[in-house]
Amino acid sequence: MKIYNTMSRKIEELIPMEENHMRIYACGPTVYNYIHIGNARPICAFDVLRRYLKYKGYKVTYVQNFTDVDDKIIRRANEEGIPAIEVSEKYIAEYKKDAHGLNVMDADIHPKVTESMDLIIDIVKKLVESGHAYEKNGDVYFRTRSFPEYGKLSGQPIEELQAGARIDVNDIKEDPLDFAVWKNAKPGEPYWESPWGQGRPGWHIECSAMSSHYLGETLDIHCGGQDLIFPHHENEIAQSEAASGKQFSHYWMHNGYINIDNKKMSKSLGNFFTVREVAEKYGYEVIRYMMVQAHYRSPINYCKELLDACKASLERLYTCRDTIDRAAAAAANGEVTSEAKEIFDKRRAQFESAMDEDLNTADAVTALFELARDLNKMSADSSVSKEQLIAGAELFDTMTDVLGILYNRKKADEVPDEVKVLAEKRAEARKSKDFALADKLRDDIAALGWQIKETRQGTEITKL
Numbered sequence: 001m002k003i004y005n006t007m008s009r010k011i012e013e014l015i016p017m018e019e020n021h022m023r024i025y026a027c028g029p030t031v032y033n034y035i036h037i038g039n040a041r042p043i044c045a046f047d048v049l050r051r052y053l054k055y056k057g058y059k060v061t062y063v064q065n066f067t068d069v070d071d072k073i074i075r076r077a078n079e080e081g082i083p084a085i086e087v088s089e090k091y092i093a094e095y096k097k098d099a100h101g102l103n104v105m106d107a108d109i110h111p112k113v114t115e116s117m118d119l120i121i122d123i124v125k126k127l128v129e130s131g132h133a134y135e136k137n138g139d140v141y142f143r144t145r146s147f148p149e150y151g152k153l154s155g156q157p158i159e160e161l162q163a164g165a166r167i168d169v170n171d172i173k174e175d176p177l178d179f180a181v182w183k184n185a186k187p188g189e190p191y192w193e194s195p196w197g198q199g200r201p202g203w204h205i206e207c208s209a210m211s212s213h214y215l216g217e218t219l220d221i222h223c224g225g226q227d228l229i230f231p232h233h234e235n236e237i238a239q240s241e242a243a244s245g246k247q248f249s250h251y252w253m254h255n256g257y258i259n260i261d262n263k264k265m266s267k268s269l270g271n272f273f274t275v276r277e278v279a280e281k282y283g284y285e286v287i288r289y290m291m292v293q294a295h296y297r298s299p300i301n302y303c304k305e306l307l308d309a310c311k312a313s314l315e316r317l318y319t320c321r322d323t324i325d326r327a328a329a330a331a332a333n334g335e336v337t338s339e340a341k342e343i344f345d346k347r348r349a350q351f352e353s354a355m356d357e358d359l360n361t362a363d364a365v366t367a368l369f370e371l372a373r374d375l376n377k378m379s380a381d382s383s384v385s386k387e388q389l390i391a392g393a394e395l396f397d398t399m400t401d402v403l404g405i406l407y408n409r410k411k412a413d414e415v416p417d418e419v420k421v422l423a424e425k426r427a428e429a430r431k432s433k434d435f436a437l438a439d440k441l442r443d444d445i446a447a448l449g450w451q452i453k454e455t456r457q458g459t460e461i462t463k464l
Contacts, residue, residue: 001056001356003221004297006229006252007153011358014251016220021059024050025211025249027224027232028110030067031091032076034274035098037287037302038225038258038265044291044404045255045359046223047104051402052355063214064107065207066092068114069200074189084190085114098275101284103407111210113201117192119209120201123243124181124194132242136172138184138197144177147238153252154230179235181205204235208248212240222249226256256299265302273302285408286311292361292403313369317406320372324393326460327379334385340378344395347371351399361403368399415461419450423461426452 001014016022026046029035035043043064053060067073068088077084096106113120124140127133132146144150150158161177180202185191191198201209211219217240224233233252240248257264260271278287289310294300347367354363375392378384400406415423426441445452445461452461 001052002358003251003253004358006254007249009155012251014221016058017218017250020057021061022053022220023215024060024062024221024223025207025215025219026062026064026107026222027207027228028064028066028107029091029095030070030072031088031095032070032072033091034094034276036265037260037273037275037278040098040102040275040287041258041291041296041300042223042225042255043099043104044102044288045296046253047102047404048292048296048361048402049221049223049253049359050105051404052359055398055402061109061215062105062107063109063111063211065210066095066110066112067203067206068092068112069190070203078188088112088114094276098279098284101279102275102288103285103404109214111214113206113210116206116210116213117201119213120205121182121192121194123209123212123239124201124205126243127181127239130242132239133181134174135182135196138199139172139180140182140196141173141178142181142235142239142242143174144179144238145175147242149241150177150238151234153234153237156230156234179204179231181239204232205239207232208236208240208243212244217244217246217248219249221251221253223253223255226254229254253296255296258300258302260301261303262301278307282307282311283408285314285405289314289405292405293365295358295360295362297358298362314405317368317372317400318409320376321393321396321406321409322460323379324375324389324396327384328386328389328393331382331384331386331389334387336385336388336391340384340388340391343374344371344391347374347399348395351402355402364399364403368396368403371396371399415450416448419445419448419461422448423452423459427459 002011003014004010005012024046026042029039050060050062066088069084073084073087077087080087124133127142128135128140131143133140133142145158151161158177181204182194182196182201183199184196185198185200189200191200211222222233237248259265260273263269263271265272275284275287286307290300290302290306293310293313347370350367350370351364354360354367371392375396378389378392422441422445426438426445429435429438429441442452450461450463452459
């Protein structure tokens with residue numbers, strides 16, 4: 001498998017440090033509000049990465065943090081007159097509801113900043129003791145110039161950063177480029193005891209501490225949104241490599257932006273949408289499909305037309321899968337033909353080739369639809385065996401499981417026993433040519449909220 005490495009700006013072969021084991025760290029949300037559409041993209045994109053690596057046979061250890069102490073959380077707590085921890089716990093629960101709605105698997109480890117203070121303080125102490133950081137009035141700052149490679153991820157030379165830096169006359173930092181790794185507590189803020197007094201961590205240091213603790217000082221893959229490249233990931237690299245003396249991550253993956261009707265999403269423009277709001281209208285799965293139908297590094301232009309198209313595409317896939325089941329139930333036993341095996345092998349290879357080329361889910365979705373076309377033809381052919389249809393369905397399910405779509409099939413409404421009994425009586429009435437009774441039974445079924453109709457593949461019962 002090959003991926004685009006933001007660090008090298010090249011497509012590279014993905015090679016784990018330890019054979020058959022991928023250690024992945026993903027930057028998680030700051031939990032002060034519901035997640036928005038932009039937040040949904042990385043969690044869906046890198047959920048697909050994780051699923052595909054598992055499909056390929058890798059053991060994957062996936063860590064995603066929760067930033068549960070932050071200026072935004074404190075501000076929200078003050079507005080609502082409740083402790084900051086209540087705000088963060090509430091929105092962690094809301095995040096999980098949305099993530100599960102999007103069919104995103106829980107991380108193997110979901111560390112919280114508030115439960116990782118000892119780890120954070122330890123790495124800050126290392127930086128101070130080595131001269132990479134210094135304390136001023138209870139704040140601790142990283143000496144950016146002490147790390148000569150600063151800017152290597154974003155491609156911004158330190159000279160350019162220096163030229164753009166603003167110097168505040170009240171700034172206590174040695175250098176405008178220095179950034180906080182520990183903050184002195186202000187009155188009324190949550191705080192933790194440290195060698196530098198009461199305070200809390202800077203934003204960047206938390207990910208360095210938690211990732212190294214749970215995955216080791218060098219990661220296989222660090223991933224997140226494109227907006228995190230600078231300064232967040234750049235600062236993570238500097239402080240992590242200064243503390244450990246080792247490469248922080250072998251690969252860096254970043255997903256592209258989401259624009260709203262060709263404009264950047266912004267609360268001030270009134271085009272800011274939460275996942276919850278969109279899901280109430282379209283359902284979570286349409287959002288999930290929207291994320292995977294495009295390459296993870298390409299921009300997505302969120303608009304009503306795209307959501308409608310994604311909804312229609314999902315319906316086509318659901319229809320195909322249901323058609324296969326009905327055809328298989330009516331088909332006779334037999335062999336999987338050599339021609340069918342060749343078709344299935346071709347579609348699997350097409351799917352894997354797309355995914356192996358920098359997680360190209362757009363082309364993988366194309367392979368899925370071509371398989372759906374093949375299976376629709378087979379389902380319409382009464383000579384096709386049950387075994388062949390089942391083999392095709394299994395490949396179809398494998399591909400949709402990797403992409404994390406069609407998961408609502410498993411949640412579909414079960415046909416009630418009362419409706420099943422009426423359907424059986426209707427079948428007997430049709431067989432004996434009592435069509436008046438058959439029509440009455442059809443109406444009785446409709447009155448219970450179900451629709452029954454005959455297809456080439458047999459009787460179909462669906463919810464109205």
